[in-house]
Amino acid sequence: MMGRYRVALVVTFLMAWQSHSFMIKISNNFCTRKNNVRHSFTEGNVQTVSDTDENLEVEKISNNIGLDGIYLVSLPPLSDDAPKIVRDVWKWKDIVLGDGRDYFIPRPRALKALSGLIINTQTANVKIKECAILSNCARLDILVSLDSGEEEADVKRIISAVVSSQLEVFQAKKTERNAFIEGVSSLLDLPGMVDETIDISVDITTELESLLEIKSEVDDILRHFSFVAAGLAQRASRPDRDVVFRPFSSRDAHIMLQLKRTAEVSKEFTTMKTIFDTALSSGKGARNPKECPSLNKLKGYDGEGKYSQAAPPKLAREVADDVVDLIIEPQVQKGLQRLRANAAASSITYLRSQAELLYNSDDKDSAKIVNRLLHEPTMKLRDGVEVDVVKIISSIQEELESKK
Secondary structure, eight states: OHHHHHHHHHHHHHHGGGOOOOOOOOOSEEEEEETTEEEEEETTEEEEEOSSHHHHHHHHHHHHTTOOSEEEEEOOOOOTTSOHHHHHHHHHHHHHTOOSTTTTSOOHHHHHHHHHHHHHOOOSSOEEEEEEEEESSSOEEEEEEEEEOOOHHHHHHHHHHHHHHHHHHHHHHHTTSOHHHHHHHHHTTOTTSSOOSSOOOSSSOOTTGGGOEEEOOHHHHHHHHHHHHHTOSOOTTOTTSOOOOOTTOTTTTHHHHHHHHHHHHTTTOHHHHHHHHHHHHHHHHTTOTTTSGGGGGGTTOOOOSTTOOOOOHHHHHHHHHHHIIIIIHHHHHHHHHHHHHHHHHHHHHHHHHHHHTTSOTTOHHHHHHHHHHHHHHHHHHHTTOOOOHHHHHHHHHHHHHHTO
């Protein structure tokens, strides 16, 4: 009994700052116009509406060309009607990975351990090379970049297998732990909250697999995290509530700290860093009147205290539209450019290294030939166009042999 009372005191202390007040509700749909194309944003997803379906498809392909193999897998919304497995995973997530309420206590050990398990689990078709996890009271987002393969179903299978195995271990051990020890272990990020010793099988379909939500379009992924950082994303833990835009709310701004700590855990991963840097830039801009002047209209409307005033819904909606137009969309495009540059640099380095194996380093004539033949495919790679490396190397080899 004393253990339960201690946990209650700890939880009360940590959650006292999170009392909620009534706030204005704004639409979860935002629009912006560019080049006669309207972008309709819903929970960080973009729908491009133009005169024809072909225009829509062309823009989507253009945004994501050369950026295959990046996926965002999310836990489905939490509700009383959600399947039991979903509710159980939310409970496991809150205890093991943190629910964000105690955002000043990071969980780098648990997050890194789970990311490592995901990276080390592979199928015959897919191998993951990068992973980052955002866990807070509103969502569980698992972001991955593949080393090989482009099978969406396999990505879901890997993540489902890892999470389901951890849930199984957690539930089996739960009866052996008392509530106080469990709470302290979680808060202190002690070793063992994520079991790194268990065998994980991807040969068995889990109940969770079909329920996980997945995004594969990179611009949608960038928008999702940008909306999260800006405070404009729907909360999966509260799917029945409308989005509330409060750019000057210190309570809502703590998502920026959560994103920074998520980025810190995965800082060695180039793709993950680029995506989170984009989100953080969006979050900063969404609260900076110098970047979006209409934000000044919402100053004084934070809706936090008992006597604080909420902004008129129409005004909040108009300012949110400006944030999407002036901050989020430009940052998404910059993020896409950086990701393409990263992908191109890696591909160009590999292509050049293969070509340099075909001649001696002191053979200047051969070097000139190779540089000339590499120019066109290099420019294509920089533009995000895929090239056939084997075919290019073969043609270079033939050219060098013909000059002998």
